[in-house]
Amino acid sequence: MYDFVKLKIKCLSLDQLRDVRNIESKESDINGKLKFKYFNFDITYSERNGDIVLKGSIHKYWNYINGRGYQNYNDFNMMQAYHAFIHLSSNFGVGLKDMTPENRETAVNLRVSISPTEIIKDNIVCNRQSLKKDTLENFENGVLGQLRAMWKSTYRIKMYDKGKESGISGFIFRFEVHEDRTSRINTINYVHDLFVRHNVDKITKHLLEQLNDCLIVDTFNPDNITDEKDAKLLLQYTNSKFWSKLRDGERKTYGRTWNKAHKLFEKYGLLKIRKELTSKAIQKIKELTKELPSVDQLNKDSDSKMSRSTRILDIDSSTENKVCNHSNFTPPISHKKCIKMSSVLEPVQLQKEPNNRSSCRPFKYKGLRVEMSRYKHSIVVDRDICLSSTLDITHQKRGSKFISEKTVNGLRISNPNEHKRLVKKYLPNGVKNLSNDTIDYRIAHNARNEFHNPRTRKRKKIQRLRESNLLFPIQEVVSNPEYRKII
Numbered sequence: 001m002y003d004f005v006k007l008k009i010k011c012l013s014l015d016q017l018r019d020v021r022n023i024e025s026k027e028s029d030i031n032g033k034l035k036f037k038y039f040n041f042d043i044t045y046s047e048r049n050g051d052i053v054l055k056g057s058i059h060k061y062w063n064y065i066n067g068r069g070y071q072n073y074n075d076f077n078m079m080q081a082y083h084a085f086i087h088l089s090s091n092f093g094v095g096l097k098d099m100t101p102e103n104r105e106t107a108v109n110l111r112v113s114i115s116p117t118e119i120i121k122d123n124i125v126c127n128r129q130s131l132k133k134d135t136l137e138n139f140e141n142g143v144l145g146q147l148r149a150m151w152k153s154t155y156r157i158k159m160y161d162k163g164k165e166s167g168i169s170g171f172i173f174r175f176e177v178h179e180d181r182t183s184r185i186n187t188i189n190y191v192h193d194l195f196v197r198h199n200v201d202k203i204t205k206h207l208l209e210q211l212n213d214c215l216i217v218d219t220f221n222p223d224n225i226t227d228e229k230d231a232k233l234l235l236q237y238t239n240s241k242f243w244s245k246l247r248d249g250e251r252k253t254y255g256r257t258w259n260k261a262h263k264l265f266e267k268y269g270l271l272k273i274r275k276e277l278t279s280k281a282i283q284k285i286k287e288l289t290k291e292l293p294s295v296d297q298l299n300k301d302s303d304s305k306m307s308r309s310t311r312i313l314d315i316d317s318s319t320e321n322k323v324c325n326h327s328n329f330t331p332p333i334s335h336k337k338c339i340k341m342s343s344v345l346e347p348v349q350l351q352k353e354p355n356n357r358s359s360c361r362p363f364k365y366k367g368l369r370v371e372m373s374r375y376k377h378s379i380v381v382d383r384d385i386c387l388s389s390t391l392d393i394t395h396q397k398r399g400s401k402f403i404s405e406k407t408v409n410g411l412r413i414s415n416p417n418e419h420k421r422l423v424k425k426y427l428p429n430g431v432k433n434l435s436n437d438t439i440d441y442r443i444a445h446n447a448r449n450e451f452h453n454p455r456t457r458k459r460k461k462i463q464r465l466r467e468s469n470l471l472f473p474i475q476e477v478v479s480n481p482e483y484r485k486i487i
Contacts, residue, residue: 001204001288002081002194003059003072004178006103009052011094014045017052020092040070053102058084073109073166077288078195085191096192096298104194106207107176108288109162110280114273116161116173120148123273124159125215126240128258130247134240139165150214155179157210173277177210192298200292204285211281215243216274217265230264237261256405256441388447389422402448408440426450 026035036043041056062084162174225231426446
């Protein structure tokens with residue numbers, strides 16, 4: 001899983017650094033930084049502020065100290081990574097709490113049925129998100145191969161044929177996400193936070209999301225497509241310039257076009273490679289993250305001062321059966337309902353989701369957000385309500401104010417009567433000759449418009465009045481709340 005890391009080491013002086021066994025001094029650079037080499041790690045020491053920064057592959061380091069050479073084409077599970085960091089920190093005489101990961105690379109090696117070079121060259125069309133740059137480079141290490149790199153603002157994605165790059169047999173597709181700056185996950189402060197379960201879940205989720213955002217389509221012959229319209233659409237959807245132009249020009253329709261394209265690919269069976277990569281990535285991640293160090297083991301390798309991510313795991317179960325005494329509710333967007341703690345703990349174990357913005361600890365329970373107070377032994381269940389349709393949208397992304405197209409589509413099966421009510425309310429002209437996707441989209445779209453349009457119309461009317469030639473200043477009317485009601 002973990003490969004390249006950039007670590008900042010605290011509580012270590014220059015003399016202590018020089019006393020580390022197997023460390024080699026190198027020439028200083030023009031910025032006044034001293035350079036050292038420790039196995040495969042490059043180390044810099046800043047004389048100005050005393051910072052020690054270590055860069056290198058923790059995977060290659062682990063393989064080397066275990067007699068397997070400097071390579072990273074084999075599997076590297078979380079426990080092996082943990083012991084590698086323990087070995088590294090002990091050699092420098094520091095603890096895991098003294099090592100801060102600034103950059104991090106997460107990667108998986110997938111054994112696939114076809115050549116990864118062909119996948120990278122012929123089947124990966126583009127990325128769903130906007131990119132700073134998208135490069136395809138050649139490398140030669142005995143056999144010619146290609147490396148695809150997609151650069152985003154704070155991280156980059158790399159894909160290449162690991163078998164050819166390492167000079168070994170077999171089709172090994174390497175997919176990695178390299179964090180270029182301080183971690184996006186605010187609960188990762190020290191190295192040992194990299195092995196806390198909820199942080200690992202977020203890191204692996206991000207890795208899979210980046211793989212899913214890649215448009216991967218099987219090779220096809222348009223002459224074999226009998227429907228001419230579908231053949232033209234397939235050629236259009238497999239053109240990276242089409243997606244780039246659509247993203248820049250018609251962003252509102254981008255998501256729906258992306259979904260339509262995947263439905264068309266599915267219709268003609270052109271997602272086999274994508275499904276193979278996704279399924280093998282999920283399986284590989286489960287294998288590599290199956291075992292993690294326990295909280296006690298993590299705390300043992302740190303001092304008593306735990307990071308935020310570790311403290312959240314140590315929840316006192318004595319709050320069970322306590323009743324919420326919160327009385328401050330925030331209608332109409334967020335409706336909070338008080339329930340007993342035991343009724344939450346009995347059905348399913350809470351999934352921990354740390355968030356330190358408030359004095360409550362948030363969790364997730366069956367799609368609801370649950371907060372447990374740190375000071376008053378109580379909990380609050382937080383619901384989100386659509387501002388237009390008044391439906392419960394707690395299951396949607398946090399901060400959502402309106403019902404989404406996906407939620408409307410789900411109501412078609414789970415609650416047909418409610419779906420018919422929405423159709424009658426938001427599509428008064430009927431649904432003749434409209435597809436189900438179009439109906440759901442227009443319901444979600446019109447729900448937002450119902451809320452925003454009155455204010456928008458009033459603003460435009462005031463703007464037109466300001467631009468017109470009147471006998472008296474319009475500012476006096478606009479600034480008076482009583483007169484504004486007339487407009």
